[in-house]
Amino acid sequence: MDKKTISHDGTSLAYQRTGEGPAVILVSGAMSTGATVAPLAGPLAGRFSVVSYDRRGRGESGDTQPYAVAREVEDLAALIDAVGGEASLYGISSGGALVLEAAASGLPVRRVAVYEVPFAVYEGGAKERAEYTEQLEEALGQGRRGDAVELFLRLTGLAEEMIQSARNSPMWSGMEAIAPSLAYDNAVMGDGLVPLDRLAGIEVPVLSLAGSASPAWMREAARAVAETAPQGTYRILEGQTHMVDPNVLAPVLAEFFRTDGHRAPLSGGPGSVT
Incomplete structure (x- = not known):
């Protein structure tokens, strides 16, 4: 990251900007940094000024305390201001929940795209989120960062043998280093359910994406987002999982984020599959 801006509460935000054109800000999910979404910058930089942070x-x-979801919305406001006062937003997983909240909060956003925000649309989903929240707060409160990471990996459905393999790998120390931020992503997800009232108040186009090879409930959650947002569109990316290929995703985002007025961003109306 080669640039810095300051959020409303004084938190320093590190970001990188690539390309020229209308601004697009990329927002990562849990257990990740700006480097996780940075591979999207290259394919988009020919048409847009792309920010990863x-x-x-x-x-x-930085990490000014106390944390609140509103502070992360202010972070996006600071970044939007730094890149010219208006931007489109893309968020993956819980980062998608954050950009939807930012749009609902009335930030100067042109368009919003999200990929597989893990809202619970299955029976017992809210209870599962509540149990995870309780266990996560306990682990982090006791300084058991490794246990907190394990809880998150189990929430994602990762098999126990893979979790233990990860715990014994060189990457584990880096995961423990950012484990406290798991509480931030959990707060962004709220009770885990689709936030119907907030989505209904979004006044800009929303593209909700999912992969055909992801679990069915993730596709259902993506569809629910599109159906609730007044200008929502739902689209499936064939062959993709939650670890979406940037080279598959980038052309879809580029088409949606176009603002030259010569072509509709995507065919279909609210909740449509394209």
């Missing part, structure tokens, strides 16, 4: 509490950004 370290969310507060990770990477080179």
Whole structure:
């Protein structure tokens, strides 16, 4: 990250800007930094000025306490101001929940795209989120960062043998380093359910994406986002999982974020599959 800006509460935010054109800000999900979404910058930089940044509490950004979701919305406001006062937003996983909240909060956003925000649309989803929240707060409160990471990996459905393999790998220390930010992503997700009232108040176009090879409930959650947002569109990326290929995703985002007025961003109306 080669640039810095300051959020409303004084938190330093590290970001990188690539390309020229209308601004697009990329927002990472849990257990990740700006480097996770940075591979999207190259394919988009020919048409857009692309910003990837370290969310507060990770990477080179600061972590002013106390945390609140509103502070992360202010972080996006600071970044939007730094890149010219208006931007489109893309968020993956829980980062998608953050950009939807930012749009609902009335930030100067042109368009919003999200990929597989893990809202619970299955029976018992809210209870599962509540149990995870309780266990996560306990682990982090006791300084058991490794246990907190394990809890998150189990929440994602990762098999126990893979979790233990990860715990014995060189990457584990880096995961423990940003484990406190798991509480931030959990707060962004709220009760885990689709935030119907907030989504209904978004006044800009929303593209909700999912991969055809991801679990069915993730596709259902993506569809629910599109159906609730007044200008929502739902689209499936064939062959993709939650670890979406940037080279598959980038052309879809580029088409949606176009603002030259010569072509509709995507066919279909609210909730449509394209």
